[in-house]
Amino acid sequence: MTIPFLAPRESYLELKEEIDSAYQRVMNSGTYILGEEVRQFETDFATYCGSKHCVGVASGLDALILSLKALGIEEGDEVIVPSHTFIATWLAVTSVKAIPIPVEPDPATFNINSDQLECAITSKTRAIIAVHLYGLPADLPAISYICKKHNLFLIEDAAQAHGARVNGTRIGSHGDAVCWSFYPGKNLGAFGDGGAITTNSDIIAERTRILGNYGSKKKYENEVCGVNSRLDPLQAAMLRVKLNHLDRWNKHRQEIADIYISSLTGTGIELPVIPVNYDHVWHLFVIRHPRRDSLQEYLAKNDIISLIHYPIPPHLQEAYRSNDLIGHRYPIAEKMAEQVISLPIGPHIGDQTAHFIAGCVLNFLASNSS
Known part of the structure; x- marks a missing residue:
């Protein structure tokens, strides 16, 4: 019998009764966009991560893009990224017309080498994206210090690191914005695409929520040019089940x-x-x-x-x-x-x-x- 690399169906079979119940709960609610399931998952996940806010979005890539936009990263700005990472980290930067500046990884950990960061900083640098690759947190103490020293934003790409800790503290609130993916193969995976942003900043939370909802806080009143990027309530309900495990x-x-x-x-x-x-x-x-x-x-x-x-x-x-x-x-x-x-x-x-x-x-x- 072949040993598969991934078996996302197994989590459904293991939790079938709970997941089927969550599915029925959403279908019977009649609320299929946003609603209580999304709000409750956002609360649960923020608590789990030790952050003040969680904003559900449609994917991990959207989480990165919306975070960059919320922080005011724009055309011509430089954002430091790892040279070894999934391309979504880079795509987010180029999606806002900023410039990705690669820094090599530490060969031992695969994560961005914090010792090389300052050499890559210029007058155009606005942010560093620290990727917690393969489930191991990047060197957050050093990277946080460098960001504060040079007045840079710290964005964490935590798509692969649900539940990881640094010095006993779960990731999810160290940076200005922490970006998550709930792709089915992740440690906390949905049964489709999904993502989230966690942050301790009231301003970033509000901006990302508005940007992901057509630029609107109140229906038909659009404050900025936004997009449609919202966590689906069906996925939120199933993520609530999975988060407990x-x-x-x-x-x-x-x-x-x-x-x-x-x-x-x-x-x-x-x-x-x-x-x-x-x-x-x-x-x-x-x-x-x-x-x-x-x-x-x-x-x-x-x-x-x-x-x-x-x-x-x-x-x-x-x-x-x-x-x-x-x-x-x-x-x-x-x-x-x-x-x-x-x-x-x-x-x-x-x-x-x-x-x-x-x-x-x-x-x-x-x-x-x-």
């Missing part, structure tokens, strides 16, 4: 990660490094190996589906071919793109399966030791 699911992810780490330490596989006092929630378990493609083929022959996050760095994507970045090299991001491979992890992976996957990786290494 998130910490348990994250704990299981940690247990699977522990099996991988204990099995693969000292084998030549480059494993993730977790800084002291950082809680990784293991949205992805990403390793590095110079013969990545061969390893992926070997796993596939053993009915294990793995994925590559991400095979092409943003600066090499066709979408940015006309950007000023042409000719610039980001060797760490490029090397990662050639070597990273993600092993299956999630609530659908049991201990025995994790041991089998780790064993297959070990067998590959043994067969290629010469």
